[in-house]
Ligand SMILES: NC(=O)C1=CN([C@@H]2O[C@H](COP(=O)(O)OP(=O)(O)OC[C@H]3O[C@@H](n4cnc5c(N)ncnc54)[C@H](OP(=O)(O)O)[C@@H]3O)[C@@H](O)[C@H]2O)[C@H](O)CC1
């Protein structure tokens with residue numbers, strides 16, 4: 001499913017109206033009807049209050065009110081903002097309401113009590129105050145109204161985006177509507193997925209409003225939200241007549257004397273994700289402990305220096321490199337003086353996909369230019385702190401513009417960037433960004449990153465062995481990691497361990513194969 005910026009959505013609207021010939025009022029009618037469908041599905045009885053602003057978001061609200069009144073629902077409508085500021089389509093909708101004989105209350109300072117009473121009595125409040133046209137902190141009277149919404153007993157449905165959330169950056173105003181459900185139109189906007197705004201969205205429903213498929217090519221849409229429907233087709237096949245060689249051979253370089261758990265987590269996750277063979281290289285001083293914890297990988301005792309990978313030991317790798325379909329480096333590695341050179345030799349040698357995680361990213365950040373010496377594709381999996389070190393800024397700055405940092409880094413260095421977070425981003429060397437929404441707070445624990453690295457290695461090994469491109473493999477691993485986390489969180493969001501995620505990779509893969517009735521499927525170009 002494509003995700004768009006506010007400007008892209010505006011351009012697509014204009015194209016649909018001017019070039020395709022669908023009048024703006026038809027788009028608005030479709031938007032309103034789509035919201036009514038969701039209201040009827042969730043709240044088939046009870047009083048409704050529609051709060052409408054002066055722009056087209058308010059216009060949508062008036063359409064919603066009209067259709068609900070046509071169904072004889074108990075609806076109170078309030079319109080806010082100065083009369084002279086009303087958009088043309090909002091004015092049209094007001095006239096239509098009058099022609100239908102339906103009352104619309106116009107907000108004035110004196111209406112405070114009446115609005116408050118209506119809000120208190122409502123089963124559902126429709127927030128059609130401001131949508132994608134919002135700029136900056138909310139001006140009066142909106143803060144007052146939103147303050148009242150905080151204590152309302154009913155639920156809130158936001159039209160397009162909750163009032164107060166910036167639809168591009170996800171910034172939230174001091175007063176922001178906390179929605180239970182947000183119904184957006186045609187395509188989700190970036191602000192639906194970026195923190196803190198994403199926390200105000202509730203369930204997200206994307207509804208078709210007659211935007212034509214042609215708009216996708218016309219505006220070169222390329223950024224996407226990962227969906228089950230799309231990824232299901234990408235899952236590597238498991239054929240009856242096959243053997244372990246069919247599903248690829250992954251090499252993971254991980255661990256140090258002090259960190260013996262990370263290699264185990266990564267290797268188990270890789271094998272559970274389905275690769276045929278996995279070789280786990282660990283420094284020889286860590287080998288006895290690691291080997292006592294896991295049976296399935298092939299082990300490789302790497303010469304050690306002070307309990308971590310010894311420098312100057314690459315000849316061994318050079319001799320064996322051709323047997324691997326993917327290489328992952330990083331979990332539990334630790335950092336050391338000269339480590340950047342150690343990594344540089346590997347980057348120079350490996351011509352299959354190379355995943356760099358954790359301390360491999362920290363070693364890399366000492367001298368990023370080694371990325372230009374790469375022979376194959378590189379996948380970096382930073383969390384915001386590691387991304388900050390790579391970009392020379394703080395994690396806070398990264399979080400302020402996750403999409404921008406991930407996209408430009410991936411393009412500048414021609415690598416894939418998997419920027420971890422509640423909604424993990426995947427940025428590609430050619431400038432696309434994918435967003436994954438399957439994350440859960442259960443994953444906010446040490447070791448889950450090691451699991452993701454293993455899953456990436458396991459999935460990419462299969463893709464490479466089957467001569468497929470790695471982009472979908474990266475998407476699948478990230479998506480399934482989140483689903484496995486979600487399955488764990490059904491038991492306990494607090495108590496989930498990284499190992500539990502591994503145990504649920506199987507159920508996660510299985511769930512991908514089950515068709516869902518996800519509401520975020522009703523959009524063009526899926
Ligand atoms: N394809 C679609 O997605 C369709 C979407 N529709 C709906 O249209 C809105 C966008 O409508 P627009 O008229 O562009 O903008 P809004 O209604 O969101 O808001 C404009 C008014 O809000 C005022 N405003 C802006 N910022 C603030 C603020 N911080 N405080 C108070 N008031 C604010 C603004 O006033 P200005 O003085 O700033 O100009 C405007 O009065 C979209 O979200 C969808 O819901 C279409 O209906 C169908 C197609």
Ligand SMILES: [K+]
Pocket residue numbers: 057127128129130131158159160161162163
């Ligand atoms: K809104």
